[in-house]
Amino acid sequence: MIKYCSNYKTNISHITEEKLSLLTGLDERTIRRIIKRLKDAGYLTVHTTIKEDADRGFIKRNTYYIKPEKSNYFFLDNSLFNKNYPAKIAGFLLLLKAICLNNTDTIQ
Incomplete structure (x- = not known):
């Protein structure tokens, strides 16, 4: 689903864990575990940014960089x-x- 919601030219996705949970029907904790496994296996790089918002406090955003596959796909x-x-x-x-x-x- 991360790949499905990514830019196919850049292999970058800005989808939230909440949105992944809604699209897949899986719990957000399960989504986080799956992302960790993909990251540990080298298929995914996660870049987290934290911004401060006056109304909502700190906002965490993840950007997912999907490793391009050159063969076997x-x-x-x-x-x-x-x-x-x-x-x-x-x-x-x-x-x-x-x-x-x-x-x-x-x-x-």
């Missing part, structure tokens, strides 16, 4: 995300689509 039709599937079902459907023959819905 494929594109999936992301129209799957237009439907409101539960996170586990959407993940299963993505995995299923990933093992299909190129540009088909066929598995041998």
